[in-house]
Amino acid sequence: MDDDDLTSEGCKPEAAAVCGTALHCRALVVDDEPDSLASLLEVLGPWAERECLEIHTTASGEEAALRVRELGGELDLIICDLRMPGISPWELRKAVSREYPDLLFVLVGSYSQSELVSAIEAGFFSYVIKPWQPDYLLAELGKALRFVKNRNQLKRHTAFLDEELRWGGELQRRLLQVELPQPGRFCVRHLYLPLPGLHCGGDYYDVVRLSDKRYAFLIGDVSGHGIKGAFVTTMLKTMIYREYIRRHLNEFDPADFLGWLNERVFYELRMVPDLVVTFFVGVLDLDRSEYTYANAGHPAALRFGFDADAGRLIFRERLQVHGAGFGLLSDAAYEARTVKLEENDVVLQVTDGLTELRRPDGGVEDVELERWLTSFEGSDPRAVCDEIIADIKRRGRQDAYQVAYSDDVTLIAVALGNMGNR
Secondary structure, three states, X not given: OOHHHHOOEEOOHHHHHHHOOOOOEEEEEEOOOHHHHHHHHHHHHHHHHHOOEEEEXXXXXXXXXXXXXXXXXXXXXXXXXXXXXXXXXHHHHHHHHOOOOOOEEEEXXXXXXXXXXXXXXXXXXXXXXXXXXXXHHHHHHHHHHHHHHHHHHHHHHHHHHHHHHHHHHHHHHHHHOOOOOOOOOEEEEEEEEOOOOOOOOOEEEEEEEOOOXXXXXEEEEEOOOHHHHHHHHHHHHHHHHHHOHHHOOOOOOHHHHHHHHHHHHXXXXXXXXXXXXXXXXXXXXXXXXXXXXXXXXXXXXXEEEEEOOOOEEEEEEEEOOOOOOEOOOOOOOOOOEEXXXXXXXXXXXXXXXXXEEEOOOOOEEEOOHHHHHOOOEOOOHHHHHHHHHHHHHHHHHOOOOOOEEOOOEEEEEEEEOOXXXX
């Protein structure tokens, strides 16, 4: 093979900066007959330049496989002669498709019926029968090239959206970042897990120090995923802290707070279509060992005890009190209830993403939260909470063909007891 065989024709590499990387494509023509290759290039040259197609050539399947790897995945299309010495087009496709599955193959040659069937079954994009007509050849290659360009543009848009979502997710995490109290008479664990691929979502969480002895735990769920939900949670964070928390540290009341927030959501977000917001807030009073809570259409918090002998949580009760979700009624009223906590009690506040697990077949099933959460073991309540969070993260890393979440998942765990600095 002469060195000239590796030179490119058509649109030159430097044209990529002008036409855009999604439109600038690369094809490899594989043909061992110099005359046949020259005829192909003569027809392809002007067309390739117009289409911003950079053409490379090789004379055998083995050289083509090496060339594919030299180009490091930047190749989009292989135009391959049917009969060549060495490896066949089928073997070439098998050799490179494992590493570069997006490569499109177009066969050129004289076919038997069985070869045509075999080419279709093997996944070749198209085939051109010799002796080919220039118009037909360019029409078939044009279809392949349009497919490649559309796919490349889709990849660029997808990458752009993914980067935007990553940025949005990072910003949301920073804005929702909480300062957890130091371990002492109680400890707090929390987890926020947006849907894989979206990086941000509609779950809200916060831990607020009202005084040395009182802490508020806020958790909410905004309908929708991704940017829409993240935008609303960001608004809520700013609104809640600036307009309510700072002014009510000493007299923070869960029911009053939910009534105020409902009015604000009803007014500020009334024009947002299909918006539903649920919220649950609990206040821990360490002096009284009491937990006071109110609910706006959100899943109830769960109260557990701890069996030191078994090293497991024991389900005690659902902390349920009824109240309408935000934005439905401008003057909705909310009720607060108080429960007495015992040493080593754990209160879990969750969003409904934790109760909706996606089965491998794509269906959705409810998790029996009480049974599931009491299956974990640990030396103390804090250790059990850590095990629960580790398991949720593990499930979240599984792919869509296994068990995964169909919604954002958020959890706040409050464990009462002398945790020291463990």
